[in-house]
Amino acid sequence: MEVFKMDYLKLVTENFKSIKNQSEKAMEQLNLEELHYSASEESNSIAIIAKHMSGNLQSRFREFLTSDGEKPDRNRDGEFEGAFHTKEDLISHWNAGWDVLFQTLSQLSQDDLGKTVYIRNEPHTAIEAIQRQVVHQATHAGQIVYLAKLIKNEEWRTLSIPKGKSQQFNEKMMGI
Secondary structure, three states: OHHHHHHHHHHHHHHHHHHHHHHHHHHHOOOHHHHOOOOOOOOOOHHHHHHHHHHHHHHHHOOOOOOOOOOOOOOOHHHHOOOOOOHHHHHHHHHHHHHHHHHHHHHOOHHHHHOEEEEOOEEEEHHHHHHHHHHHHHHHHHHHHHHHHHHHHHHOOOOOOOOOOHHHHHHHHHOO
16 A cells, blocks of 8 residues: 555656646647636736646645645635736746646655645545546646637647648658
């Protein structure tokens, strides 16, 4: 079981890096105006989604084992308002949340995974709280990729195997 827990920390770190990387590859294709595009009054732009993801990571993973994951200084509503003046500002804000996450994960031990942490006063094991964040971040990463594809349309550069190229990809991988 202890080997599993250590493997979990490595795996979850790799999963988070993949989620971050996929989001960034989508955002790289867009200019600042496109990052702020919102399809309707009720929908969020990629910039807002990124702002929320960062705020969520900072709140959940700062003092992860010792304080509630919903920090009193978090302004969740504010995460869904405003705009960034430059793409660099957006990326800097984005990275602040990911830095907190990766720093925290690097400091956790296998024994920490069974400890109780709180999110909005609800108890979770640390591994449950981490897994909850994998799902949350992956969901928003999917929104970012979808919106970026919608915005770029024919100019979109795929992040995986292009449509209609699966057979060629499989043959290449099999050495055919």
